[in-house]
Amino acid sequence: MTSCDSCLVRNRAICAVLDGQELQALNRIGRTKSITAGQALMWEGDDSLMVANVIDGVLKLSTGMGDGREQIVGIVYPADFIGRPFGAQSQHTVTAMTDARVCTFTRSDFDAFARQHPELEHKLLQRTLTELDRARHWMLLLGRKSAPEKVATFLLEMSERLVDRTCSISNGPMEQFTLPFGRQQIADILGLTIETVSRQLTKLRNDGYIDLPSRRDIIIKNRDGLAHMAG
Amino acid sequence: MTSCDSCLVRNRAICAVLDGQELQALNRIGRTKSITAGQALMWEGDDSLMVANVIDGVLKLSTGMGDGREQIVGIVYPADFIGRPFGAQSQHTVTAMTDARVCTFTRSDFDAFARQHPELEHKLLQRTLTELDRARHWMLLLGRKSAPEKVATFLLEMSERLVDRTCSISNGPMEQFTLPFGRQQIADILGLTIETVSRQLTKLRNDGYIDLPSRRDIIIKNRDGLAHMAG
DNA sequence: CGTGGCATTGATGTGGCTCAACGATAGTGG
DNA sequence: CCACTATCGTTGAGCCACATCAATGCCACG
Incomplete structure (x- = not known):
C-alpha cells in the first residue's frame, strides 16, 4: 500500500x-x-x-x-x-x-x-x-489575440509552468523545455489550426526568437522579444 | 442602517x-x-x-x-x-x-x-x-465557434440567465427579454466586432429566428432553430 | 525498407475585420 | 414641442488573417 x-x-x-x-x-x-x-x-x-x-x-x-x-x-x-x-x-x-x-x-x-x-x-x-x-x-487570449500573439503567449506560459518543481534550486522560467504535447493540442489550446501553429513557430524560429531542436523541444532565445510580441 | x-x-x-x-x-x-x-x-x-x-x-x-x-x-x-x-x-x-x-x-x-x-x-x-x-x-465558444454560433449561443444563454429570479412563478428560459448592454459589449463578450454582431443579429431577424423590437430588446421566435445553430 | 503518424510547406478560399458612410434614437436646450 | 446633437447601431465595400485543401517531408516503428 x-x-x-x-x-x-x-x-x-x-x-x-x-x-x-x-x-x-x-x-x-x-x-x-x-x-x-x-x-x-x-x-x-x-x-x-x-x-x-x-x-x-x-x-x-x-x-x-x-x-x-x-x-x-x-x-x-x-x-x-x-x-x-x-x-x-x-x-x-x-x-x-x-x-x-x-x-x-x-x-x-x-x-x-x-x-x-x-x-x-x-x-x-x-x-x-x-x-x-x-x-x-x-x-x-482566445477572444482577442492574433495568432502570433497567441503562440508567443503560449510559449512564455509554458516556460513558466513547466519548471521542474522537484528541483527547487533554480526557480524562474526556463529557457529550454520539452512540451508534453503535439501541434494539434497546441492548436486546441490556442483556438487555432495545426497549420497556423506550425507556421507561427517556424516564423519565430526564422526570426531568431526561438529554436526548435526537435518536435517537442523549445529553446527560448529572446524572451523579451516574445513578451513584446505576446501583447 | x-x-x-x-x-x-x-x-x-x-x-x-x-x-x-x-x-x-x-x-x-x-x-x-x-x-x-x-x-x-x-x-x-x-x-x-x-x-x-x-x-x-x-x-x-x-x-x-x-x-x-x-x-x-x-x-x-x-x-x-x-x-x-x-x-x-x-x-x-x-x-x-x-x-x-x-x-x-x-x-x-x-x-x-x-x-x-x-x-x-x-x-x-x-x-x-x-x-x-x-x-x-x-x-x-471563444476558441472554436463561428460568429453565427457565437451569437446564437449568446442569445440562448441570456434568455436563461436573465430570468427574473424575484418572480419564481414561471421558471425556465424567457422568450422575451431586455439585454443589460449594448452592441459593443456583446462584441466584447463574444470576441467579435460590433459590426459582426450587428450583422448576425439582423440576419437572425431576417431569417425569422428572433425579433428586435428595440435596441436592447430581444424576442426569441424559434428557440430550437437557435439551439441548432448554436452548435 | 516500407509504413503510418506527425509536422511542415504551399496554394487557394473565405469569414470576419477594417474603414467609411449613413440611419435611428435619446437626450438637450431653445 | 421641435430642432440640434451626441451616441449608438446598421449597412456596404474591400481586404487580410487565418482556415482549408493538398502535397511533401520527417522520423520512429515494425
Whole structure:
C-alpha cells in the first residue's frame, strides 16, 4: 500500500494542510491509479463519480462540439486537483497527455471528508479561485489575440509552468523545455489550426526568437522579444 | 442602517448559509454601496481591497490589453459574489452595466470572517466551482465557434440567465427579454466586432429566428432553430 | 525498407475585420 | 414641442488573417 508520507506531491497538493492523523484517514479512502498517455480519466457530461490529485504527469481538460471541434480548457500538472466535488456532473473530459499517476477518491468519500476538514476546503477554495483567474485570463487570449500573439503567449506560459518543481534550486522560467504535447493540442489550446501553429513557430524560429531542436523541444532565445510580441 | 434581514438576495447569496447571529456579525462589517451604470468598482491589477455581494443590477468582469482590446470574462447578477478573497490582486476590472447596489466588505474583514465560518467558505467554494465550469465552457465558444454560433449561443444563454429570479412563478428560459448592454459589449463578450454582431443579429431577424423590437430588446421566435445553430 | 503518424510547406478560399458612410434614437436646450 | 446633437447601431465595400485543401517531408516503428 502506498502511503501519503512518501507522496511526491505531499507538500504541494491540497493535502499539505492535513496533519499526520488526518492524512492517514485520507489515505484510507484514496487509491493511486496509473494512466497511460492518451487515456481518458473522465468524460464531459458523465456523472461526477471521482476526484483526484495528480501525483505525476500532465493531463488536459477539454470540451468538444459534436463535430470534431475541441477546445482544451485547462492543463493539469503534478499536485493539481481534478474533478468536480460537490457537483453531479463532470463538465469536461480529462485525458492524460503523458503517462501519469493520480491519487483518486470517490466523489462521495471526498465530499464527506472535505466537509469535515475546513482547512482542506479552504485550500481547495484557494486553488479554485486561482484556476478561475487563470481561465478568465485565457479568455482574453482566445477572444482577442492574433495568432502570433497567441503562440508567443503560449510559449512564455509554458516556460513558466513547466519548471521542474522537484528541483527547487533554480526557480524562474526556463529557457529550454520539452512540451508534453503535439501541434494539434497546441492548436486546441490556442483556438487555432495545426497549420497556423506550425507556421507561427517556424516564423519565430526564422526570426531568431526561438529554436526548435526537435518536435517537442523549445529553446527560448529572446524572451523579451516574445513578451513584446505576446501583447 | 440596512439590515440583512430585509436583503433582496438574503436567500440566494452566500449569506444564505448563515444563521441570525452570524448574519448580524457579517452585517457589522458590511456596507452597502450604490453604483451608477458605467462606473467601475475595482480595477484589474489593483490590490484586492474589497469583496462584495451583488444586491441589485448587472456588472461585468473584464480584462484588457494596453491597446483598447477588451474581453468580458464574466457577467455578474444579483446574489453573485465579486472580488478576490484570499488573494493580493484583482485580476479583472468590475464595472456596473446598469445602476447597481452591492454589499461590500474589506477583504481583510471578509477573509477573517470566512475563515471562522466554514459553511460560508463551503458555499463560496461551490459558487467558485460553478463559475469555473462556466468560464471553461465559454472558452469553447471563444476558441472554436463561428460568429453565427457565437451569437446564437449568446442569445440562448441570456434568455436563461436573465430570468427574473424575484418572480419564481414561471421558471425556465424567457422568450422575451431586455439585454443589460449594448452592441459593443456583446462584441466584447463574444470576441467579435460590433459590426459582426450587428450583422448576425439582423440576419437572425431576417431569417425569422428572433425579433428586435428595440435596441436592447430581444424576442426569441424559434428557440430550437437557435439551439441548432448554436452548435 | 516500407509504413503510418506527425509536422511542415504551399496554394487557394473565405469569414470576419477594417474603414467609411449613413440611419435611428435619446437626450438637450431653445 | 421641435430642432440640434451626441451616441449608438446598421449597412456596404474591400481586404487580410487565418482556415482549408493538398502535397511533401520527417522520423520512429515494425
